[in-house]
Amino acid sequence: MSVATWTYPPELLQALAPLGLAPQAHTPPAVVRGALNDLYRYELRRMRDRLRAGELVKVEYLDRVVALRKKYWPLTLQLPAWEKICANRTHPAARNG
Numbered sequence: 001m002s003v004a005t006w007t008y009p010p011e012l013l014q015a016l017a018p019l020g021l022a023p024q025a026h027t028p029p030a031v032v033r034g035a036l037n038d039l040y041r042y043e044l045r046r047m048r049d050r051l052r053a054g055e056l057v058k059v060e061y062l063d064r065v066v067a068l069r070k071k072y073w074p075l076t077l078q079l080p081a082w083e084k085i086c087a088n089r090t091h092p093a094a095r096n097g
Helices: 010-019 029-052 058-071 079-085
Strands: 002-005 089-092
Touching (some): 029 079
Antiparallel strands (some): 002 089
16 A cells, blocks of 8 residues: 655745635645645636625626635646645555554
């Protein structure tokens, strides 16, 4: 049996930290990317709801969507790219007893 470990590059960790995500070496990129995508979609829906409620004007809404896309830039990378840049290394699992 083997255990996969992941090394998240500093640029990626810096983008994730303000969003409350701090992946560990045992956290697969698919899990992190999925959580990031869920947060992004939540924020987009919240903004859309504010637009529909008249709390935002269309121009302000568009500017905020662009800012949100920049904030969530890691989502521009597909999962295979995440797996590649996070340098998946497999180590033998520790045996019990």
